[in-house]
Amino acid sequence: MDPRLLALLAAPFIGSFLGVLVVRLPASRTVVWGRSACEACHRRLAARDMIPIVSFLALRGRCRSCGTPIGRLHLWIELAALAVAASAAIRAPGPGALWADCVLGWGLLALAWIDARTQLLPDALTLPLLLAGLAATYWLDPAALGNHALAALLGYGAFALIALVYRLLRGRDGLGGGDAKLLAVAGAWLGIAPLPWVVLVAALLGLAGAAALAARGQVMRATTALPFGPFLALAIWIMRLG
Ligand SMILES: [Zn+2]
Numbered sequence: 001m002d003p004r005l006l007a008l009l010a011a012p013f014i015g016s017f018l019g020v021l022v023v024r025l026p027a028s029r030t031v032v033w034g035r036s037a038c039e040a041c042h043r044r045l046a047a048r049d050m051i052p053i054v055s056f057l058a059l060r061g062r063c064r065s066c067g068t069p070i071g072r073l074h075l076w077i078e079l080a081a082l083a084v085a086a087s088a089a090i091r092a093p094g095p096g097a098l099w100a101d102c103v104l105g106w107g108l109l110a111l112a113w114i115d116a117r118t119q120l121l122p123d124a125l126t127l128p129l130l131l132a133g134l135a136a137t138y139w140l141d142p143a144a145l146g147n148h149a150l151a152a153l154l155g156y157g158a159f160a161l162i163a164l165v166y167r168l169l170r171g172r173d174g175l176g177g178g179d180a181k182l183l184a185v186a187g188a189w190l191g192i193a194p195l196p197w198v199v200l201v202a203a204l205l206g207l208a209g210a211a212a213l214a215a216r217g218q219v220m221r222a223t224t225a226l227p228f229g230p231f232l233a234l235a236i237w238i239m240r241l242g
Pocket residue numbers: 038039040041042043063064065066067068
């Protein structure tokens with residue numbers, strides 16, 4: 001089977017798993033492969049109720065037993081995982097790069113979603129994604145491993161330094177340690193040269209996001225916490241595909 005087709009078929013199931021990860025990982029609950037029961041009536045879900053995207057549409061977004069609307073989070077994240085696979089498939093120079101891109105994209109998707117919900121970037125996700133970036137580099141382009149490993153250190157160091165200066169000047173935390181680790185992930189996957197672009201694109205996306213919130217009437221203060229992780233994740237994905 002064409003690996004691109006395989007990636008597209010697998011994506012909604014991966015998205016289903018990411019949905020469980022997004023809900024349970026920050027709450028330190030057990031992460032299992034999929035949702036197992038209705039969250040309202042606790043009826044165990046049958047296999048036909050757990051097909052990503054398809055079941056939601058077939059059930060018109062309601063539990064088969066109690067009729068309680070099913071949260072949209074799972075549907076959106078399954079569609080987003082599909083979009084990740086589709087954008088990776090368009091670029092893919094070969095099956096190896098395709099699967100590597102999917103791993104990065106799906107990991108970034110989970111991290112962005114968790115950061116948006118909880119303002120946290122769990123080490124349990126950033127660190128494996130960093131190691132996966134070095135492993136993928138070694139697998140696809142062994143000669144670039146040194147550059148990418150150095151880029152991970154530089155990414156972490158540069159962000160940690162900015163956060164430290166910010167804390168000294170403003171007396172409070174502006175950027176989380178998780179953002180530094182996410183920039184280390186960027187370095188591991190992209191190498192040194194694209195790193196400044198990742199920061200620039202993320203900052204521009206962040207400004208656009210803040211402007212969009214302000215336009216919707218939300219009061220933006222210097223202290224309004226806008227998680228930076230989702231913008232950083234999107235910038236990494238743009239630079240990877242660019
Ligand atoms: Zn139910």
